[in-house]
Amino acid sequence: MTAEKAKLNIIKVGGNVINDAETLSGFLKDFAQLKGAKLLVHGGGKIASTISQSLGITPQMIDGRRVTDAETLRVITMVYGGLINKGIVAQLQALGCNALGLTGADMNIIPAQKRKPEPIDFGFVGDFDPQQINTQQLSTLINQGITPIMSPLTHDQDGSMLNTNADTIASGLAQALSADFEVALVYCFEKSGVLRDADDDHSVIPQITPEVYQDLKDQGVIFAGMIPKLDNAFGALNSGVSKVHITHAEQLLSLGEKGTVLCQV
Numbered sequence: 001m002t003a004e005k006a007k008l009n010i011i012k013v014g015g016n017v018i019n020d021a022e023t024l025s026g027f028l029k030d031f032a033q034l035k036g037a038k039l040l041v042h043g044g045g046k047i048a049s050t051i052s053q054s055l056g057i058t059p060q061m062i063d064g065r066r067v068t069d070a071e072t073l074r075v076i077t078m079v080y081g082g083l084i085n086k087g088i089v090a091q092l093q094a095l096g097c098n099a100l101g102l103t104g105a106d107m108n109i110i111p112a113q114k115r116k117p118e119p120i121d122f123g124f125v126g127d128f129d130p131q132q133i134n135t136q137q138l139s140t141l142i143n144q145g146i147t148p149i150m151s152p153l154t155h156d157q158d159g160s161m162l163n164t165n166a167d168t169i170a171s172g173l174a175q176a177l178s179a180d181f182e183v184a185l186v187y188c189f190e191k192s193g194v195l196r197d198a199d200d201d202h203s204v205i206p207q208i209t210p211e212v213y214q215d216l217k218d219q220g221v222i223f224a225g226m227i228p229k230l231d232n233a234f235g236a237l238n239s240g241v242s243k244v245h246i247t248h249a250e251q252l253l254s255l256g257e258k259g260t261v262l263c264q265v
């Protein structure tokens with residue numbers, strides 16, 4: 001008989017939540033109260049753009065995605081790996097949560113490759129294979145009661161950091177850590193879930209299957225950043241993650257009743 005795996009909650013919090021200090025601290029209070037083993041992945045695209053601009057570097061976007069040139073890589077390494085990550089760690093420590101801030105380069109957790117420049121050159125952006133994620137030391141830390149706080153940075157194994165989407169990191173970590181834990185993955189953002197009308201927070205779709213997802217995409221109900229988020233979310237569900245939720249950052253402690261749950265069929 002195989003032993004039951006311990007439960008692990010992997011929570012991803014997005015840029016619009018992090019951008020507002022009050023909303024972020026409310027979310028972190030709830031996160032600190034979440035029982036059991038947990039790991040937080042943070043984004044921070046909005047703050048990166050604001051700080052870039054204040055340094056005189058105009059953020060460059062193609063199809064809504066950041067182009068990370070050498071100067072931008074320096075900024076995002078400071079902002080994601082430093083300012084945001086350590087700010088969250090300090091707040092969680094004050095709330096009695098033993099947080100440890102990490103990038104994908106630390107302990108070689110997420111070895112990645114710089115994306116090829118064709119057809120679009122996004123610069124220093126990293127892609128990785130979830131099967132290459134090194135979970136052994138991360139799992140040991142989690143089992144010791146440490147709460148890892150992961151920033152959206154990987155490395156190219158040749159001395160350079162790389163910018164990597166936070167939703168993709170959350171999905172990849174959830175898949176890899178499913179070997180050691182029963183993982184629930186929760187995407188927290190500034191809306192109540194996946195909505196039938198993106199401007200109406202009362203129009204939450206409680207459950208989404210791949211078929212429903214395809215229909216909603218075809219109808220234009222799901223668009224922009226919600227498409228890669230759901231692709232990452234279904235990717236996790238198809239690769240060993242036991243449950244995936246998409247919900248408002250204020251609803252972290254009431255997942256059973258609120259937000260959207262993904263289903264395989």
Ligand SMILES: Nc1ncnc2c1ncn2[C@@H]1O[C@H](COP(=O)(O)OP(=O)(O)O)[C@@H](O)[C@H]1O
Pocket residue numbers: 013014015016043167188189190191193194195196197198221222223224225226227229
């Ligand atoms: N059906 C939908 N329901 C909710 N949000 C949607 C929907 N379709 C598109 N969106 C957009 O997706 C965005 C979330 O994706 P994104 O901006 O990448 O979030 P984050 O930065 O938290 O990862 C929302 O802010 C919203 O504008």
Ligand SMILES: CC(=O)N[C@@H](CCC(=O)OP(=O)(O)O)C(=O)O
Pocket residue numbers: 013014015016042043044045046048065066076125126152163164165166167
């Ligand atoms: C390559 C890539 O997409 N990098 C993202 C990383 C931050 C992120 O994912 O933040 P949110 O979760 O707040 O969107 C970027 O620089 O915008």
